[in-house]
Amino acid sequence: MENTGGPASFGEFGKRTLMAGTQTLLRGLSILELIGEGMTSVKTLSETLQVPRSTITRMIHNLVAEGYLYHIPEKGYFLGARLVNLGEKARDQRPLAGIARPFLEALSEQVRDTIHLGAPTDDGTIIYLDKINGSRGFQMRSRVGLTVPIASTGLGKAILMTMDEEEWDHYYDYAMSQKKFQNTGAELKSYPEFFSDLSLSKQRGFTFDDEENEIGIRCVAAPVFANGSSAVAAISISSTLNFMPRERINLLGPVIVRCAQKISRELGWSNEK
Known part of the structure; x- marks a missing residue:
């Protein structure tokens, strides 16, 4: 045929x-x-x-x-x-977000401020994986799924402080190049100030953002680890200037570090390694 x-x-x-x-x-x-x-x-x-x-x-x-x-x-x-339903399922199915959520909820009840969880991406940004709004009656522009330059936020700086210092200027330059597209009015510190801040952050175990990502907002952040010495994520406590005076940042530093360490241990990290 x-x-x-x-x-x-x-x-x-x-x-x-x-x-x-x-x-x-x-x-x-x-x-x-x-x-x-x-x-x-x-x-x-x-x-x-x-x-x-x-x-x-x-x-x-x-x-x-x-x-x-x-x-x-x-x-x-x-x-x-x-x-919305799919988004909630996606968040729950992410191992990191699902593991961190109970700790973030407990932290939110303790401090009453907005809580964030973020992770680095491959393009010089950090993505918000979770957010719990505070109970002080204001809303931030952050949202789950939003990406911002890693050097612009407390979350991102908490990631950077676990990286080699030689990499910091690359991320800083990228954040500066993106400022004109963000239209937030927020300004980064000069690079010498930025470098000095991250160096001190490495010593104390937490970092902070002083209106560098959003005008009128300060936050304190700490890295989350799984394996190795580079962070896989970070968590932060954010609030308006009147609720987050500079002296409160120092008080919240140990609080955010303890929470980050609890999440890290759930991910298999040990500070004895």
């Missing part, structure tokens, strides 16, 4: 279908990410992704139908409840 090429043709069709499906999936994820960043109109999404408005509209309608987005007339599209 003559080979008509049926199976080969089907194989090519299958590949094209798979590629189209992958493209649709990636576009859908891009839409969710952009809406999560505050881009709420079909027109803006279409222009940003360079995809026809009809295609964006069709995909958004499907995402709304499945609960991943919801629509507010005359205001636009926003992340839906299904994504």
